[in-house]
Amino acid sequence: MIKTVIFDMDGTILNTLDDITKSINVSLEYHQLPIKTKNEVRKAVGRGALNLIIDVVPENSDQKLIDSVFKKYQSYYDTHSNDLTAPYPHMLDVLKQLKEMGYKLAVVSNKYEYLVKKLNDDVFESIFAVAIGETKDLPIKPAPDMLFKAIKLLDSTIEESIFIGDSDTYMKTAVNANITSIGVTWGFRDKETLIKEGAKYIISDPFDMIKIISEG
Template identity: 50%
Template sequence: MIKAIIFDMDGTVLNTIDDIHQAVNHALALKKLPLKSLDEVKMAVGNGARKLIERVCPKHFTKEELNEVFHLYQSYYDQHSNVHTGPYEGILELLETLKSKGFKLAVVSNKFEHLVQGLNDEVFKHLFDASIGEVHGIPIKPAPDMVYKALNLLDVKPEEALFVGDSEVDIDTANNAQIISVGVTWGFRPESLLREHQAHYIIHEPKALLDLIKGVNTK
């Protein structure tokens, strides 16, 4: 019986890509590096900010050079994380419906936790029971540790939860945590990649999650 739904943030409940893209190119421009297209940044996100910067910088960059770009990116994004960002169509209605039906909700992201909690407070108010991001000492997705933390905070077992996300990182995370994975196609990755990583289910619009949960709970 599904009692809780854990959501990824970027590309799943929030369309954050324009602000991330702007921050990436701001940092690259300051270092006189080639700028990246929106599609290039879409494929680079998902494994945290440091990995994002590593992917958009030249391959020959040293650790020190990567750190310089990372700090330029992060300082800009910290101040501009909610300029063009907003929930995907149908997400707020989905979360409100799930909440009204008594489901416990969490968001788990590889963003730094202060950003996750800030965006959660600004956009979703009371809808999520837990918001978890990157903090020192806890491995980020696709390691299962952040999901385990969410399960503990929600007081549910792995078999009582779904993990919903838009990327292969999310599907791998759910599989590593041994919970049901639901891939969404409105985010940053192609459906083929979700299937390649063996998502248990794939949905094409937020409201489809309601019927999916109903189906799982009546098996």
């Protein structure tokens, strides 16, 4: 029986693409580099901020340039992470319903942890009992460590938990943790990618989460 529901953040519960794209392009323009389209950024999101920068700067950029763009991106995004960001349609209703049904809720993200906690507080009114992000001591997904930490903090087990995400990285995370996964198609990757990387369920409507979880 499912008792714990763990969510990814970007592309799963929050549409963060506009703010991320804006922050990327501010950083690139500052360094007189070509800007990226929203679709190009979409394909690069999901493996942490540093990997995102590596993907959007010109190929063969040296480490000094990568570090400088990364620093500018962090500085800008820190103060603009919630300008255009919003929950996906019906997401707040689904989360509130799951909480009212007695499920323990957590969010784990490859964003830095202070941003994950800030967005949990500002956007979701702290609906998630546990909010985990990247720290120096915690490997980012697809390493399973974030899931294990969330499950431990919620006094749950792998068997009682389910993980919901939108990308190949997160489906790989679920496989690595040996946890049941739901792939969502409204995020940053397509259905075929999610299936290929091991999603047990695929949904295109947030309300379908309630049915799958309650029957799990």
